[in-house]
Structures are given as C-alpha cells and as structure tokens.
Amino acid sequence: MRLLEVRRTSGFRVASLFFATFGGASLALCGFLYVDTRSYGRKAAFEWVEWESKHLLNLPPRALRERIDASEDFAEGGRPLVLFGPDHARRAGAPIPYPATAPIGHPFVLTQQTEHGTRTLFSELTRLPSGEYVLVSRSAKDLQSLENALVETFSWGMAATIVIGLIGAVIFGVGSLRQNDAITSAVVRIMRGDLSERLPTRGVSADLAHLTRVVNDMLDQLERLMLEIKGVNENIAHDLRTPLTRVVGTLERSLRKAHSVEAFRACNEDVLAEVKSIVIRFSALLRISEMEDRLRRSGFTQVDLSRLLEDAVEYYEPLAAERGIQLRWTRPDGASEVEGDRSLIFEAVSNLIDNALKFTPSEGWVEVALLQTPTAIRVTDNGCGIPAEELTTVRARYRRGAFRADKSGFGIGLSLVDSIARLHSAVFDIASDGTGCRVTLLWPHQGPESLGLGAALIEAV
Amino acid sequence: MPSVLVVEDDRRVAAEIGSALTEYGFQVDEAPSGTTGLRKALEGNFDVIVLDRMLPEIDGLSLLTKLRAAKVSTPVLILSALSAVNERVDGLRAGGDDYLAKPFEFIELTARVDALARRKMAAETVNELVVGDLRLDLIERVLRCAGRDIELLPKEFAIIEFLMQNAGVLVSRKMIFESVWGYSFNHQSSVIDVHIGKIRKKLDPDGLNPRIHTVRNTGFILRAPS
Numbered sequence: 168m169r170l171l172e173v174r175r176t177s178g179f180r181v182a183s184l185f186f187a188t189f190g191g192a193s194l195a196l197c198g199f200l201y202v203d204t205r206s207y208g209r210k211a212a213f214e215w216v217e218w219e220s221k222h223l224l225n226l227p228p229r230a231l232r233e234r235i236d237a238s239e240d241f242a243e244g245g246r247p248l249v250l251f252g253p254d255h256a257r258r259a260g261a262p263i264p265y266p267a268t269a270p271i272g273h274p275f276v277l278t279q280q281t282e283h284g285t286r287t288l289f290s291e292l293t294r295l296p297s298g299e300y301v302l303v304s305r306s307a308k309d310l311q312s313l314e315n316a317l318v319e320t321f322s323w324g325m326a327a328t329i330v331i332g333l334i335g336a337v338i339f340g341v342g343s344l345r346q347n348d349a350i351t352s353a354v355v356r357i358m359r360g361d362l363s364e365r366l367p368t369r370g371v372s373a374d375l376a377h378l379t380r381v382v383n384d385m386l387d388q389l390e391r392l393m394l395e396i397k398g399v400n401e402n403i404a405h406d407l408r409t410p411l412t413r414v415v416g417t418l419e420r421s422l423r424k425a426h427s428v429e430a431f432r433a434c435n436e437d438v439l440a441e442v443k444s445i446v447i448r449f450s451a452l453l454r455i456s457e458m459e460d461r462l463r464r465s466g467f468t469q470v471d472l473s474r475l476l477e478d479a480v481e482y483y484e485p486l487a488a489e490r491g492i493q494l495r496w497t498r499p500d501g502a503s504e505v506e507g508d509r510s511l512i513f514e515a516v517s518n519l520i521d522n523a524l525k526f527t528p529s530e531g532w533v534e535v536a537l538l539q540t541p542t543a544i545r546v547t548d549n550g551c552g553i554p555a556e557e558l559t560t561v562r563a564r565y566r567r568g569a570f571r572a573d574k575s576g577f578g579i580g581l582s583l584v585d586s587i588a589r590l591h592s593a594v595f596d597i598a599s600d601g602t603g604c605r606v607t608l609l610w611p612h613q614g615p616e617s618l619g620l621g622a623a624l625i626e627a628v
Numbered sequence: 629m630p631s632v633l634v635v636e637d638d639r640r641v642a643a644e645i646g647s648a649l650t651e652y653g654f655q656v657d658e659a660p661s662g663t664t665g666l667r668k669a670l671e672g673n674f675d676v677i678v679l680d681r682m683l684p685e686i687d688g689l690s691l692l693t694k695l696r697a698a699k700v701s702t703p704v705l706i707l708s709a710l711s712a713v714n715e716r717v718d719g720l721r722a723g724g725d726d727y728l729a730k731p732f733e734f735i736e737l738t739a740r741v742d743a744l745a746r747r748k749m750a751a752e753t754v755n756e757l758v759v760g761d762l763r764l765d766l767i768e769r770v771l772r773c774a775g776r777d778i779e780l781l782p783k784e785f786a787i788i789e790f791l792m793q794n795a796g797v798l799v800s801r802k803m804i805f806e807s808v809w810g811y812s813f814n815h816q817s818s819v820i821d822v823h824i825g826k827i828r829k830k831l832d833p834d835g836l837n838p839r840i841h842t843v844r845n846t847g848f849i850l851r852a853p854s
Contacts, residue, residue, distance in 0.1 A: 440845075446731050478809055481783055485822040513811040 172344060179340025186332025193328060197321035204317060208310040212289040213274040220291045220303045223248070228297070235260040235301070246305045247288070253298040263302065266292060277304060287311070346371045350379065362390045407448065410441045417441070470509045472544065473498050476537055479516045483524065491529035494520075497536040505542055505610050507591045515587040518580040519546040519606050526550040526604070543609040553599040584608070630675040630745040631655040635665030635691070636707070637683050645678060648734040649741060662686030669695055674702050675745045678737070681708035681719065689722045696723035703744035707732070716812060735846045739798045746794060757792040760852020762831070762839065764792050773831050783808055784827050791840065791850040800847035824848055 173179050223231055231250075238248040238261050247261030255265040269275050269292045277288040287307040294300055349367045356364045365386060366379040421434035480496040487494035505512075516535075523533040527550035536545045581597070588595035588608055598605045632654045636642040639660065646656045657672065659665035662683040669677055669691075677695075681688040692704055706719040709730045716727045725747075726740050757764040763772040771778040771788060780788065786808040791799065801820040806812055821842075828840050837853035 443733075443845075450729075478811070481781075482809060482819060485826050486819050489822055489825075510811045510813050513809075514813040 173337060173340035176340040176343040176347070178343030179336045182336035182339040183332070186328065186336060190325065190328045190332060194325060197317075197324065201314070201317050201321065205310070205314055208313060209289070212305050212307065212310060216274050216289050216291045216303050216305055219246075219305075220293045220301070223301055223303060224293060224295070231301070232259065247302075248304070249302040251300040251302065253300075255300070258299070260302075261304075263288075263304070265300070266290070266302070269302075271300075276307075343372075346375060350375075357386065362386070362393060407445060410445050410448075414438050414441045414445075467506045467508060469504045470507045470512055472503045472505060472512070472537055472542065475509060475513055476516060476535055476544065479513060479520060480535055482517065483520045487524055487533065490524060490527075492524060492527050493532040494524075495532060495534040497534060499537055499539045501539065503537055503539055503542050505591065505593075511587045511590070515584045515608060516544060516546075518584050519544075519608075522580060523548040523550065523604065523606075541609060541611055543607050545605065545607045547603065547605045549603040552601045552603050553597065554601070555599075558597060558599060629653060629655045631657065631672070632676045632678060632741055632745075633657050633659060633665070633668055633672060633674045634678045635659045635662070635669075635683065635688070636678070636680040637661060638680075644734065645737065648738050649678075652738040652742065654738075654741065654745075662688070662691050666691050666694060669700060669702065670698060676741050677702050677704045678741060679704050679706050679724070681706055681715070689718065692719075692722045692724060703747060705737075705740055705744055707737075733800075733846065735798065735843075736800045736802070739800055739803065739847065742797045743794050743799065743803065746797065757789065757795075759792050759795040759850060760839070762788075762792065762852070764789060774837075778830050780827070780830065784823065784830075787823055788827055788850075791848065795850050795852075798843055798847050798849050803847070 235248045235250045236259055249260035249263045250258045251265045252258050266277055271292055271294055274291045277290040279286045288304040289307055290302055290304040292300055292302050353364055353366045365383045368376050368379050417434050417437045421431055425431045425434055484494055523546050527533055527548045531549050533548045585595045594609045596607045632649050634642055634645050634656060637660055642658050646658055649656045659668050662685040679688045703725040705726045706724040707728055708715060719727045725744055755767050761774040771780055787804060790804060790807045804820050824840055831839055839850060839853055841849045
C-alpha cells in the first residue's frame with residue numbers, strides 16, 4: 168500500500184524522470200560507440216585483406232605456395248589462405264570451398280557453415296596470372312568478441328543504471344512521503360484547533376520549505392487575528408455589560424419609583440444616553456473589523472497629506488486655543504502624496520490630535536509635522552506621556568491606560584489608528600520619554616512586506 | 629407641505645421614520661418593498677425619498693439606478709445597516725444624495741431629509757444668502773451682521789454658509805463636518821461646538837441676540853434674532 172503511495176509521490180516521479188532521461192542519453196551514447204567501433208573494426212579488417220592480397224601477388228610463386236601451405240591448419244580466428252585452380256577446385260591452403268558468388272578483386276564477407284557453427288571471414292578473391300585464384304581471409308571472430316564484450320558491458324551498465332535509478336527514485340519518494348506525512352499531520356492538528364501548531368520547515372526540501380514558511384506566516388497572522396477577535400469579544404462583553412446593566416437598572420428604577428411624566432422622561436433620557444454610548448462603542452468596534460477587510464483598498468486614491476493635515480490642524484485649532492494649548496504645524500516644501508482613503512487617514516490624524524490635546528495640559532504644545540523620505544505624519548506633545556510599562560500594551564484594542572482614567576474617551580481610538588495604518592501599509596508607532604508622547608504614522612517606501620523595518624525607520628526619521 | 633416617500637421593509641422602523649417625519653411636518657408615504665417603492669417613486673411627485681439599502685424584490689441601489697435612468701431627480705437619502713465607506717461611495721455613485729448608516733438618531737434623519745427638501749426647492753444658484761440681519765455675499769465672500777462686516781476664517785465662512793442655507797432647520801454636527809471639511813466618518817467630538825462658539829462670539833459679542841441655537845445632543849439651528 169505504502170509502495171503504491173511512494174510510486175505516486177512527486178519525489179519518486181521526478182527522480183524516475185531524471186533517471187529515465189539519463190538512462191536514455193546513456194543508451195544513445197552506448198549505441199553510437201557500438202556502431203562506430205563495429206564499423207571501424209570492419210573497415211580495418213577489409214583494409215588488411217586488400218593489403219595482404221596485393222602483397223601475395225608480388226611474391227614469387229614458390230614463396231606464395233609456401234605461405235598458402237603454412238595456413239592449411241589455420242586456427243579459429245586466424246588468417247586463412249586458399250589456392251583454387253582455374254576450375255575452382257581447392258589445391259592448397261585452408262579447407263574453405265571456392266566462394267562462387269564472390270567478386271574478384273574486391274573485399275567481401277564470407278559466411279561459412281562449419282561443424283562448430285557459422286564462421287564469418289573478411290575475404291578477397293584474387294586471380295593469379297596463372298589462372299589460379301587466391302582467397303585471402305581474416306576471421307571476424309576477434310571483432311565479434313569485441314562487439315559482444317561491448318554489448319555485454321553496455322547491458323550491465325544499463326541494468327545498473329536502472330537499478331540505481333529505481334532505488335534513488337524510491338529513496339526520493341519515501342523522503343517526499345515523509346515530508347507530506349509531517350506536513351499533513353501538522354495540518355490535521357491545526358484543523359483540530361491547535362492554532363499554535365506550525366508546519367515543519369526543517370528536513371523538507373528547499374522549495375517546499377519556502378512554501379511552508381509562507382503558510383506558517385499566514386498561520387501567525389491568523390492566530391493573531393483569532394486572538395484579537397477573542398480579545399475584542401471579551402472586551403465587548405466586558406465593556407457593554409456595564410452600560411447595559413445601567414440601562415436595566417434605570418428602566419427598573421423608572422418602573423419602581425417614577426410616578427410622574429417628568430420622572431419617566433428623565434429616566435428615558437438616561438437610557439437613551441446609555442444606548443447611544445453603546446452604539447458608539449459598537450460602531451467603533453465594527454469599524455476596526457472593517458479595516459481588516461483588505462477589499463477597502465480598492466477604493467484608494469492619491470491623498471495629499473499636506474492638505475489633509477492642514478484641514479485637520481484648522482479643525483482642531485479653535486479647540487487647542489480654547490484649552491490654552493499651542494497647536495503647531497510643520498510642513499515640508501514639496502507635496503507628499505500617498506495612496507489611501509482620505510477620510511480614514513483624516514480619522515486617524517484627528518484621533519491622534521484629539522488624544523494629544525486631551526493629555527496635554529494648558530500652556531503646553533502639540534506639534535503636527537509632515538515628514539518626507541520616508542513619508543510620515545508625526546504628532547508630538549509635551550503632555551503627561553505614557554509610562555514605559557504601558558507602552559507595549561497601549562495599542563492593544565480596548566486598552567485604556569489606568570493613568571488616563573480621569574480623561575474621557577473609549578480607549579479605542581489608538582486601536583482604530585493602528586488598524587487604519589495597517590490597511591494603508593503604514594507603520595504606527597508610539598514613543599514616550601515620560602514627558603509627552605510622539606506618535607508616528609510612517610509609510611515605508613518598500614511596501615507592506617518591509618513593515619518589520621518600521622521601528623528602525625521611525626527611529627531614523 | 630413637503631412630501632417624503634419612505635421605502636423600508638421593516639414595518640417598525642418604517643413606522644418610526646414616518647412618525648418622526650410627520651411630527652416634523654412632512655407628508656409621508658410608505659412602501660414596504662423595492663417594487664412598490666419604484667412604482668410609487670415613478671408615479672408620485674415626492675420632494676425626498678428615504679430609501680433602505682436592503683429591500684426585498686429590488687434592492688435599494690438597483691431601485692435608485694432605475695429611478696435615475698428614468699430621469700427622476702428627486703433627492704434620495706439612503707439608509708443602510710452597512711456602514712463601510714465603500715458602501716457609502718457605492719450609494720452616492722448610484723445617484724444617492726445623502727447616506728445615513730443604521731443605527732441613526734431620528735432627529736438626524738429628519739434634519740437630513742429637511743436639508744434635501746430645501747436643496748430641491750433652492751436648486752437655482754444664488755449670490756447672496758439673507759437670514760434676518762445676516763447677509764452673506766457669496767461672490768465677495770463677506771458676511772454682514774446688522775450692517776457691520778464680520779471677519780471670518782475660511783472654514784468659519786463655510787460653516788455659516790451651510791447654516792444659512794439651512795436656516796431654521798436643525799443641522800447635526802456630522803452634517804456640518806461633512807459639508808465643510810468634506811471628510812466622511814462618524815466622529816464623536818465637540819470640536820464643531822468650539823467653531824460654532826467662535827462664530828457666535830463674532831456675530832454677537834455681547835450674547836444679547838443669539839442667532840445660532842444649540843439643540844441638546846443633536847446639533848444647531850440658525851434663526852434670525854427675534
């Protein structure tokens with residue numbers, strides 16, 4: 168069963184394909200070597216036969232006869248000579264009958280049936296001035312042995328290639344099956360609800376490791392969102408219970424104690440105020456989840472930040488003046504445009520200025536600055552600042568610093584700013600040295616994937 | 629008496645809207661579905677249509693598109709439980725004149741319907757707005773109050789222009805913010821009150837003849853001093 172699975176794995180298939188290709192190339196090379204060696208051997212044999220025929224013709228008859236007689240008992244694989252009379256009858260030399268169909272004066276292949284089997288000779292038949300014929304031959308046995316040895320070697324080589332290839336493919340297949348098993352079991356654990364589980368990245372091939380890393384990043388993001396949703400749900404429950412309890416209390420009180428229209432009206436107004444505050448909290452929460460919907464980016468346009476900040480400063484100027492706070496506005500010379508939703512960016516900026524004004528005492532100052540390269544909006548104040556231990560948690564949803572308990576506000580503003588920043592691929596950062604706050608919305612040039620660089624960039628600005 | 633068509637499938641919400649608008653002085657007709665709404669809108673001559681986004685049979689946006697295709701230019705206020713900015717943009721693109729996300733305050737709804745009804749009536753361009761002893765020259769961009777020139781910042785001018793256009797009508801803080809600053813989000817702040825306070829002081833330094841009146845928790849009304 169597992170063997171069948173191995174056969175279906177991509178590792179096995181890729182390895183098989185590789186070895187099949189390699190085997191095919193080797194087979195072609197062997198075939199070429201075989202054909203080339205064979206034709207070279209035959210050519211050399213024919214050349215020898217031709218040369219030997221010419222040499223024998225130049226010998227005196229006596230010497231020729233002696234040579235022919237000497238080859239009467241030629242061994243297999245030797246070089247037999249035969250002398251035939253004008254009547255084609257054998258007169259001397261090796262026991263080979265006259266080849267009736269052979270051409271005179273041209274080399275040819277002579278096949279002969281013997282009691283040991285078929286014998287192949289490379290031969291040439293030459294006519295002597297005396298009318299006799301001389302057959303000069305050379306056995307093909309050596310060449311055939313070489314050819315057989317070649318075929319045998321190549322066959323063993325191919326067999327070894329196939330076996331090694333198959334073993335390799337199985338090893339690859341098993342490896343890829345193991346990777347799949349590890350990934351599958353991790354996925355199953357995640358599906359069962361263990362969101363902290365991650366896909367294995369060690370012991371998997373490089374291309375798969377890249378994919379698993381991306382999936383793990385996605386899981387990190389999902390886990391974060393799930394935890395945030397969980398946190399938000401807990402916070403909704405916590406935060407809505409209080410005003411709902413007050414609503415119930417007021418309604419019950421009105422039924423119990425109110426006896427006049429005025430008393431009922433007063434209760435009614437209290438309930439209405441509570442319900443409105445519930446609606447405001449609820450809308451803010453919905454807006455944060457709305458930010459997570461990246462579809463909103465489809466409505467993005469070029470936003471002139473300079474104009475937008477000017478509007479925001481103009482909007483808050485009278486409030487700052489009324490509270491005795493100096494609202495400064497520092498703008499660069501050139502235009503700074505980013506792609507985004509102008510209403511959302513205005514909402515983020517107004518949240519930041521609103522907060523700064525809220526936590527800056529009279530006689531203090533709030534500075535709104537637009538920075539370039541990289542583009543950033545910075546709101547600085549010399550208010551009460553944020554204690555170091557609060558900084559990391561201050562951005563968490565619904566977190567309202569205990570030190571701010573005396574100020575109004577739902578504590579959801581910074582979470583909203585954070586969500587708006589993330590939607591715009593910007594980085595939101597809060598810094599505080601104990602005397603005032605410095606909040607920055609920064610657009611890294613490299614795009615959303617470089618968000619990790621945000622903190623370093625903010626320090627650099 | 630201006631007439632309003634309310635196209636809303638939720639009977640209770642429709643009844644509340646109808647009641648709020650009738651109390652305010654509008655003549656109200658109701659349609660519980662998209663088809664009925666479209667038929668009534670095409671047949672009747674309404675001053676404003678209040679249109680719910682989600683309706684049975686024909687949805688609000690399709691109804692609006694059909695209405696505009698039939699050259700009916702009655703101002704439309706779209707109501708929706710979908711508050712996303714894209715939804716708002718879609719609504720306005722389809723030919724809506726204003727957008728209000730649920731849950732809304734009924735006083736805000738009536739203020740917006742009233743503003744739309746007035747906009748229809750005063751569609752022609754004007755060069756000057758006059759409310760009692762207030763004269764706003766839109767060409768020279770000068771405000772005269774009881775015969776004296778009042779110096780205004782650009783945004784203050786825009787606020788008083790909006791208030792004078794809607795003189796005698798309740799306008800919410802959100803309406804002022806959207807009209808003057810041109811950004812759209814549901815912000816809860818008293819900043820508009822500070823702007824109004826500054827304008828009030830410029831118009832009436834002694835506080836003897838109040839012209840801009842605050843309506844608690846809702847907005848403001850500009851009225852000529854009695």
